[in-house]
Amino acid sequence: MRLLETIELTKNFFGLTALDKVNLHVNKGEIVGLIGPNGSGKTTLFNCATGVLPVTGGRVKFMGEDITGLKTHEIALKGLSRTFQIIRIFPKMTVMENMLLSIQQHQGERILSSIFRTPRIRRLEKEARERALKLLEFVNIDHLKDSLAGNLSFGQHKLLEFIMALMPDPEIVLLDEPAAAVNPTMIKKMMDHIVQLNKEGYTFFIIEHNMDVVMELCTRVVVLNYGEKIAEGKPEEIKNNDDVIEAYFGT
């Protein structure tokens, strides 16, 4: 089943074509890699898919439904989570508050009952707390739950952002460079987490520059260059694809 699909997706920035009629899709249960040289439009594609940037042309479909032009929060509530290339967390909130915020809107929002803490809201908060603890334990940062998120190390930020994306039990998780700028041990950990979660049924769509990670992790790879899709296939096919080699190294 196609979870996420872009049809002729196009994005122009003042005449510069960042995405040019890109067709791609991610099936349920896959780990799809999105690679390409710097400036090839990978992050732009994520931003267009999640509604952070408006698209110029084409469509984005999520679980068969057209989500082009929807607001970011509407798309998020449909079950599409993402992380950012440059880490985004709330540094002035505690780790637990970061986690709770990631799920509360998915549990439905009722302003007055939230303010006056009705039994239903208290129950939802308790459930959210339990789920947050489970995920924090999963990546081994549960001892930091009451620290301010801003006091964590870079690697821990990365893990926190990762599990924040998992918090609402999303249909698909878009990861923007999960292995960038972290040490090899952490890369290994991150990969293990992704593989394990994939076995549990999570679908991932990953932008990554580290080819070892891409080759080992992904079931399928899509390559962008200057906003155009130049190749798609299994990792080993991509490795030997002439167009891809040319895009990366020139000739």
Place this chain on the structure above:
Amino acid sequence: MRISRLLVIIAVGIFLLGIPYFVTSSYVMHIIIFSGIYIIFALSYDIVVGYLGMLSLGHPAFYGVGGYTSVLLVMKLDVPYVIALPIAGILALIVALIVGFPALRLSYHSFAIVTLAFTLIMRAVWINWVSLTNGPMGIPGVPRPTIDIPFLGAVHIETLTDYYYLILILVIITCLFIYFMIHSRVGRALLSIRENEVLAETLGVNAFKYRMIAFAIGAFFAGLAGSFTAHYITFMGPEFTDFYYITMLLIMVILGGSGTIHGVIIGAIAFTFIPEYLRITPEFRDVIYGFVLVMTIIFMPEGIGGKINEIIYKRRVRTG
């Protein structure tokens, strides 16, 4: 810990209830009541400026809307004060929703300008809609509130002591509501928007909706403050929507500590009392006041509340 906290609350409660008995000067009592009004006004402003992080210059307009609403309801339609007071807040809230719907879609600076224009327009409306508001002359002789309590009969609010207890109740309601709001999911969502809007949206927070909620709740309490003020000074006029209030509120909120409840309360009290007490030296009044403001901002850039939080945090770290 539990018991000592309870004792503190009881002690503060007795102190607050006892104020009219050991404050003998009616002048001081008057300033205390005004401190109460400004606590509500400043706290409601802090929801928008501190927690939402938007510079609204439209707050005095809601103060005026609240004042005129309850005064006109009580004087022209004979509505009891207990009903007129909440309606004043609700009408301010509705006006905030109407203004906020276009204004809250704008960027930070444009929002400030639009809300400033709103304040000036509302002031022009009060001055020119003479048949309703009596224009620049204002409405004198606003009746003092009468509150009907079931089984106890009507309570007439007449003396300073009566007003003090009424404003004390309103202050407590405001503080509790804002405290609960900030420490609820709504408060968490508001903070997330202030800290990083793109991330908040990505996590499913509808930033626009929460801005509307915060802006409207702020207006509600400003409306209550306006209503109380009009019935306390028994006069209602266009001065209620004066630009002066914006500077006053900004001083109270920023020097008190935006985004903290205790800081804003202290700020509201301090900056109601300081200008009054500087009356002893009329020549140097503004100079000294300006000096106090500059010193506060130099030594406590996060405001009084921020300083208190810092001290508490340091002590907690030191004791482990």
